[in-house]
Amino acid sequence: MRIVIVGAGQAAASMAARLRASGHDGPLTLIGAEPVAPYQRPPLSKGYLLGEMGVDRLLLRGEGWWAEQRIELRLAERALRIDPAARVLVTDRGHHPYDALALTLGARPRRLPVAMGGELPGTHVIRSLADIDVLAPELRAGRRLAVIGGGYVGLEAAAVARKLGLEVTLIEAAPRILGRVACAETAALVRDLHSAHGTTILEGIAISAIAGTERATGIQLTDGRHIPAEIVIQGIGVLPETDLAATAGLALDNGIAADGFGRTSDPAIWAAGDCASIPHQGGRLRLESVGGAIDMAEAVADNILGASRPWQPKPWFWSDQFDTKLQIAGLGTGHDRIVQRGAAPSASVWYFRQNRLIAVDALNDPRAYMIGKRLIEAGRSPDPDAVAATPDLKALL
Structure with missing residues (x-):
């Protein structure tokens, strides 16, 4: 099976690695418009902008890893259009036939x-x-x-x-x-x-x-x-990259519309990362995060190989500002109650909807973040009053 991945960010690198680790032994091509091998984006507005990180520390894989894994890495190559009937991706440097095509195109800044x-x-x-x-x-x-x-x-x-x-x-x-x-x-x-x-x-x-x-x-x-x-x-947000999908006639809805397995409206084309949305709680969810990109890309890789494993989002994010690390677990949308523990420089904010814990923001409080994340992922909700009153958060577990 010939697999082509378009886009060379976190989702693409994670998907390629998972495909090889899961036993895909056929041709695997990764195509990126940038001239740089897949790299981390979050440090760009933090350590890299501050001058504390070099490009070598941004790269997701060492220089020789791609060749060792027999992944054809094609950089500075721009995808122009997809021919779904012929199953061919056309770029500014050639034609790439595929049996499965994965769109990990990311987003562009507004x-x-x-x-x-x-x-x-x-x-x-x-x-x-x-x-x-x-x-x-x-x-x-x-x-x-x-x-x-x-x-x-x-x-x-x-x-x-x-x-x-x-x-x-x-x-x-x-x-x-x-x-x-x-x-x-x-x-x-x-x-x-x-x-x-x-x-x-x-x-x-x-x-x-x-x-x-x-x-x-x-x-x-x-x-x-x-x-x-x-x-x-x-810094006014991003727009999912959907132009390539749109010209191929794929369904769009808050990004490239995929099902719970990452498959688009064309059964041979898949999507993952910031460009893709999936059904979620009666609407569609599109996560702009490293964690979401990795998890979804790995699920899609498994499904390309026949696993039929639905992706279950487990959102987590972080932000470094001055000497403060803000860590976030879950999605706070639709909350009806907030419980705050502590004050700066170390505090946590707990989001509840109908007494169910849905998210935690932790500022310089990794313990609150880890406990909150474990509770959310386990589907367990402590009483909001207990969160406010307990001296030791570990007791909530």
């Missing part, structure tokens, strides 16, 4: 429209190694940075910039930072952390444009204020 200055020199996004290689030399002490968007990527970039000595203003159009991904209690802890380190955070105010003609000079707010800045980072 940008503001050109009319709003979204493409001006001096504006940046954070998604790829190339993005950081362009941004990092600009982050020099004393310069002014404006970050658009108060999600995790924007906050991580703001933290790095403050550590490097820049003046940082972060602007969030929603009423508060982390509005889409965390409760108000967690957002307050993170806001206080940034304020203590000198970041200016503006919430509940939209921007009308990135100012400048030849180059970005700041941010124009809708209330008339101007925020001067030599550098602008757009």
